[in-house]
Amino acid sequence: MIRRPPTQIPMTDMDVQQVRDALARQKAEPAVKQGAPATPVLPKGHPVGSQPYHHVEEAKKKRDAMTRDERLGLR
DSSP states (O other): OOOOOOOOOOOOHHHHHHHHHHHHHHHHHHHHHTTSOSSOOOOTTOOOOOOOOOHHHHHHHHHHHSOHHHHHTOO
16 A cells, blocks of 8 residues: 655644643643542432433344344345
8 A cells, every 4th residue: 555645734833832731631620520420410300210322232232133134135
């Protein structure tokens, strides 16, 4: 495979400083969030019994329920 040199993106000193500031904020956020609960607090009266939706698991269950012909589009 033939590779070409990467495209150069012109950046100014201000752009570099913005990236550094954003990284510094991201590193500071986990230290602030350590006191916060891991799960969000739900308001009173909110239905709690439902489990989170997992698309991958639902798709696997749906595929397992199908026959081979249905998966291939023959039915």
